[in-house]
Amino acid sequence: MQKEVLRLESVSKKINDVKVLKNVSMTVNEGEIVNLYGDEGQSKAMIVDLLGGVFQPDFGKIYVDGKEVGITCPRDGKELGISIIHKRSDLIPNLTVMENLFLGRKDWDNRHFIKEKQQLARTKELLKILGLDISPQTMASKLTVEQVQLVQLGKALLDDPKVVVMDHTNILLDKNQIKLFKGVFKELSRRKVGILIVAQNLQDFYDISDRMYVIKDGSIIGNFDASEFDSEKIVKIIMESSFVKRPEISLNDISKEVLRVENLRTRHALRDVSFSVKKGEIVSITGSYGSRKCDIGYAIYGIEKLTGGRIYLEGKRIKIKNPADAIKNKIGLISFENEENGLLNNLNIKENISMLRLKNLSHLGIIKRELEEWLLKSVKADMQFDFTDDLASVEGLSTADQRKVSIARVMCSFPKVLILIDPTKGLDNESRKQILELLVSFSNRGVSIILISSNIHEMLQVSHRILVFSNNTITGEINENELVFKDHLNIQHNFI
Amino acid sequence: MKKALSKPSGNNALSVLRKGVSMLIKYDIATISIIFAILLAIFIATSNPMRLGFSLTSVSKDVAIFAIVGMAQMATLAVGQFNLAVGAIGGASAMVCGYLINLPTAGNMDVEKYVQAEIGLALPWVVGLLAGLAVGLLLGVLQGWLITKTKINPFIISLALISVIHGLNMGITQNIYFRKLPKGFTDINNITIPKATADVGQKTTFGFPLVFLITIVIMLVVWLIYNRTALGRKMLATGVSKRAADFAGIDSNKYIICAHALSGLLCALGGMFTASKLSAAQTSTGDNWLLYSFAAPILGGTLLNGGKVAIIGTMIGAGIMTIITTVLAVLKLDAFTHQIFIGGILLLAFILNRGRESLSKQQDRALLEAQESADGVHVEG
Numbered sequence: 103m104q105k106e107v108l109r110l111e112s113v114s115k116k117i118n119d120v121k122v123l124k125n126v127s128m129t130v131n132e133g134e135i136v137n138l139y140g141d142e143g144q145s146k147a148m149i150v151d152l153l154g155g156v157f158q159p160d161f162g163k164i165y166v167d168g169k170e171v172g173i174t175c176p177r178d179g180k181e182l183g184i185s186i187i188h189k190r191s192d193l194i195p196n197l198t199v200m201e202n203l204f205l206g207r208k209d210w211d212n213r214h215f216i217k218e219k220q221q222l223a224r225t226k227e228l229l230k231i232l233g234l235d236i237s238p239q240t241m242a243s244k245l246t247v248e249q250v251q252l253v254q255l256g257k258a259l260l261d262d263p264k265v266v267v268m269d270h271t272n273i274l275l276d277k278n279q280i281k282l283f284k285g286v287f288k289e290l291s292r293r294k295v296g297i298l299i300v301a302q303n304l305q306d307f308y309d310i311s312d313r314m315y316v317i318k319d320g321s322i323i324g325n326f327d328a329s330e331f332d333s334e335k336i337v338k339i340i341m342e343s344s345f346v347k348r349p350e351i352s353l354n355d356i357s358k359e360v361l362r363v364e365n366l367r368t369r370h371a372l373r374d375v376s377f378s379v380k381k382g383e384i385v386s387i388t389g390s391y392g393s394r395k396c397d398i399g400y401a402i403y404g405i406e407k408l409t410g411g412r413i414y415l416e417g418k419r420i421k422i423k424n425p426a427d428a429i430k431n432k433i434g435l436i437s438f439e440n441e442e443n444g445l446l447n448n449l450n451i452k453e454n455i456s457m458l459r460l461k462n463l464s465h466l467g468i469i470k471r472e473l474e475e476w477l478l479k480s481v482k483a484d485m486q487f488d489f490t491d492d493l494a495s496v497e498g499l500s501t502a503d504q505r506k507v508s509i510a511r512v513m514c515s516f517p518k519v520l521i522l523i524d525p526t527k528g529l530d531n532e533s534r535k536q537i538l539e540l541l542v543s544f545s546n547r548g549v550s551i552i553l554i555s556s557n558i559h560e561m562l563q564v565s566h567r568i569l570v571f572s573n574n575t576i577t578g579e580i581n582e583n584e585l586v587f588k589d590h591l592n593i594q595h596n597f598i
Numbered sequence: 599m600k601k602a603l604s605k606p607s608g609n610n611a612l613s614v615l616r617k618g619v620s621m622l623i624k625y626d627i628a629t630i631s632i633i634f635a636i637l638l639a640i641f642i643a644t645s646n647p648m649r650l651g652f653s654l655t656s657v658s659k660d661v662a663i664f665a666i667v668g669m670a671q672m673a674t675l676a677v678g679q680f681n682l683a684v685g686a687i688g689g690a691s692a693m694v695c696g697y698l699i700n701l702p703t704a705g706n707m708d709v710e711k712y713v714q715a716e717i718g719l720a721l722p723w724v725v726g727l728l729a730g731l732a733v734g735l736l737l738g739v740l741q742g743w744l745i746t747k748t749k750i751n752p753f754i755i756s757l758a759l760i761s762v763i764h765g766l767n768m769g770i771t772q773n774i775y776f777r778k779l780p781k782g783f784t785d786i787n788n789i790t791i792p793k794a795t796a797d798v799g800q801k802t803t804f805g806f807p808l809v810f811l812i813t814i815v816i817m818l819v820v821w822l823i824y825n826r827t828a829l830g831r832k833m834l835a836t837g838v839s840k841r842a843a844d845f846a847g848i849d850s851n852k853y854i855i856c857a858h859a860l861s862g863l864l865c866a867l868g869g870m871f872t873a874s875k876l877s878a879a880q881t882s883t884g885d886n887w888l889l890y891s892f893a894a895p896i897l898g899g900t901l902l903n904g905g906k907v908a909i910i911g912t913m914i915g916a917g918i919m920t921i922i923t924t925v926l927a928v929l930k931l932d933a934f935t936h937q938i939f940i941g942g943i944l945l946l947a948f949i950l951n952r953g954r955e956s957l958s959k960q961q962d963r964a965l966l967e968a969q970e971s972a973d974g975v976h977v978e979g
Contacts (some may be wrong), residue, residue: 444842448906457846458846464828
C-alpha cells in the first residue's frame with residue numbers, strides 16, 4: 103500500500119449560490135500521477151483554487167500526509183508541500199530565470215546578500231532535470247510559452263514538494279510540449295512526489311497516468327485505474343449533456359463564398375495564412391497554447407496590423423485598418439481571451455448594446471432615445487434574452503449574461519462574418535450550450551462564423567470545418583466528412 | 599403571491615430608513631450634497647448678517663470658476679487621463695484675450711506698483727473672449743494629439759506642456775499685466791441678477807452673478823454632451839477601457855483628443871472668468887488650480903480611472919471647497935493653511951469613495967440575496 107499524500111474528503115463549495123463542488127473526495131498517493139479530467143466549467147479550477155488557498159471549502163476536509171489541514175492563503179499551501187503550477191505565468195518578465203526561481207526564498211540568501219554561486223549551481227541542476235537548454239541568466243520575458251511553464255514547474259520543484267498540482271485547463275499543448283512535461287512528471291514520480299494533473303484534454307497525459315478521476319458538474323463520476331481507461335466511454339459520459347446539433351448548410355448556399363483571406367501576415371504571429379468561409383458556415387480554428395491563433399481574428403478585425411496579404415469580402419477586396427473599418431464591412435468580433443469580454447464595464451447594458459450603432463441611432467450627434475430603446479427591444483426579442491434591468495451596469499452581471507450582452511452588441515451591426523474567440527471559456531454546461539445554440543442559429547440565418555477556440559469538443563459539435571493553426575500558419579484542415587463524432591479523440595493527436 | 603409581495607414592505611419605518619441610507623451610498627451626489635448643505639448652513643449661521651448677501655454673491659463667483667476648472671479636469675478624467683496643464687492653458691488664454699482687448703494708456707506708469715501694459719489692441723471684448731477660447735481649444739487639441747501620437751505617458755506630456763506653455767506665456771508677455779480691460783468684459787463678473795447691493799453700512803443682498811449663470815448653462819451643455827450625444831458616450835467608453843473601446847470600433851484616439859479639446863476650452867473659459875473677476879489678465883492666472891481641479895470632480899464622484907463623470911457633483915464639490923476656503927479666509931488663516939485643508943479634504947474624499955465603493959458592492963450582494971429569498975417565498979406560496 104502506497105502512502106497517501108493528499109486527500110480531499112467530501113469537499114463542497116458554493117460560489118454565488120452555484121454548487122461548484124459537490125461532495126468531492128479524491129486521493130493522491132506518493133509517486134502517483136493522477137489525472138483529473140472533466141469538460142470545461144468551474145469545478146476543476148475550483149479544486150486547484152482550494153489547494154492553492156484562494157478559496158476555502160464550505161464543507162469537507164483536506165488532508166496532507168494524513169493530517170487535516172486548513173489552507174487559507176497561497177503561502178499555507180506552499181508550506182504544506184503543495185506546489186501549484188498555474189496556467190498563467192507568474193514569472194516576473196524583467197528578471198532572469200535564476201532570479202525568478204529564487205524569488206522570495208530566504209533560505210537561499212545569506213542575510214541580505216544573495217548566495218549567487220549556490221543558486222547558480224542549483225539552477226543549472228534544475229534546468230537539466232527540466233530538459234531546458236537555456237542559460238540561468240535568460241530574461242523571463244524571452245522565454246517561449248512552454249519554457250515558461252517548465253520554469254514554473256522548476257520553481258515548484260525548488261519547494262521540495264510532496265504534491266505537484268498542474269493546472270492545465272484551457273490549454274492545448276502540441277506533441278513536443280506534452281513530451282517535455284511527461285518526462286518531468288516521470289522524473290518527479292520517481293522522486294515520490296504525488297502529481298495531480300488537472301486537464302481538459304483527455305489525451306495529453308493519458309498514457310503516463312496511474313489513475314484518473316472524471317469530474318462532471320462538480321461531482322466525481324468516475325475513478326479509473328490505468329487498466330480500466332476507456333477513452334471513448336469517458337468522453338461519452340462527459341459529452342452527453344452538452345451536445346448541440348450542428349447546423350445544416352442548405353445546398354444552394356454552399357458555393358457562395360463570403361470571406362476569403364490570402365497570405366495574411368503580421369509582424370509577430372502570422373505567416374501566409376489563407377482560408378475562406380462560405381455563407382452560413384462555421385469554421386473553427388484551433389492551435390496549441392501559445393500559438394497565437396487568436397491573432398488571425400485580430401488581423402481580420404483590424405486590431406493586429408497586417409504586414410501583407412489580402413482580405414476579400416464577397417469577392418471584393420477590402421482594406422481594414424481598424425475595427426471601425428471591419429464593422430463597416432459587416433465583420434464582427436468578440437473576444438473572451440484573457441478573461442476580457444470587450445464590454446465597457448462602467449456603462450449599462452443598454453449603452454453597451456447600442457455602442458456599435460450610435461451613428462445610426464443619433465441625429466446631429468444627439469442620440470435618439472426612442473430609437474435606442476427600440477433597438478434594445480428588438481435585439482432582446484430576437485435572441486430571447488431577458489435582462490431584469492437594462493440600466494444595470496454590466497459589471498454586476500454574471501459571466502454568462504455578460505457574454506450575451508457582448509453577442510447582442512455585435513449582432514446589432516448585422517455582421518456577415520462573425521469572429522468569436524473562446525466564446526464559452528469558463529462557462530457552466532447550461533450556459534455553454536445556450537451560447538453554442540445561438541451560434542448555430544446565426545449560422546442557420548446565413549451568418550458565417552469563424553470560431554477560434556481551444557475547446558475541441560465544442561468545435562467538433564458546431565463546426566463544419568476545423569482548421570489547424572501551428573507554426574504561424576494553417577497546417578491542416580478537417581472537413582465535414584471527417585468530423586464524425588467518434589473520431590474526435592484522434593484529431594488532437596493527429597493534427598496538433 | 600400576495601404574501602410574497604407584502605412581506606418586504608412590512609416593517610416600514612426601518613425599511614424606509616434603510617432605503618434612504620442605501621440611496622445615499624449609491625448616489626454619489628447625495629452624500630456630498632448633505633456635506634455641502636451642512637457647510638452652507640454653518641457658513642450662513644456664522645456670517646455677519648449685514649454682509650451675508652455680499653459674501654454669498656462673492657462665494658458663487660468663486661464656485662463658478664472652480665466648477666469650470668473642475669469640469670475641465672473631469673473631461674480628461676472621463677477618458678482615463680488627466681490634464682495637469684489646466685492652469686497653464688487658463689493663463690495663456692487669459693493673456694491672449696487680455697492683449698486683444700486691453701485699452702492702451704500712454705505713459706501712466708507712476709502710480710503703478712506693477713508693470714502695467716501700455717499695449718493692447720482694444721478690440722471688442724467678445725473677440726478677445728472667442729480668441730481666448732480658441733487658444734484653449736488649440737492647446738487642448740495639441741496636448742491630446744501629442745498624447746495619442748507619441749504614445750508617451752500622458753503624465754510626462756502634460757507635465758512638459760505646463761512648463762512650455764507657462765514659459766512661452768511669461769517669455770512673450772514679459773510678465774506684464776493687462777489692467778485696462780473693457781467694462782463689458784469685467785461686467786461678466788460684476789453683473790448680478792437680481793442686482794446685489796454692497797453699500798457700506800446697509801444690509802447687503804444676494805444676486806446671482808452672471809458668471810454663475812453662465813456656468814450653470816455650460817454645466818447643462820456638458821451634461822447633455824455626456825448623457826445624450828454619441829460623442830460623450832464614446833468618450834466615456836474610451837475611458838472605461840481603451841482596448842474595449844477599440845474592439846467596439848471606436849476610434850479611441852480621436853475621442854481622447856476630443857476630451858482634451860473640451861478640457862482646454864473649459865480651462866480657457868476659467869482663465870477669462872478669472873481675468874474678469876480680477877479686472878486684470880496676468881500670467882499667474884491659474885497657478886493654484888491644479889489641486890482644486892482634481893478635488894472638485896472627485897469629491898463629486900467622478901471616477902479617477904475614467905468612464906464615469908459627475909457633473910452636478912463637480913459643481914457641489916466646487917461649492918464645498920469654496921466655502922471652506924472662504925471660511926478659512928474669514929478666520930484669517932493664511933493661504934498655506936488653505937492648501938493643507940484642501941489637500942486633506944481630497945484625501946478624505948478618496949477614503950470616503952473607497953468605503954462607498956465597497957459598501958455599494960455589499961449592498962448589491964445583499965439586495966441579490968434578499969431578492970432570491972423573496973423568490974423562494976414566492977415559490978413556496
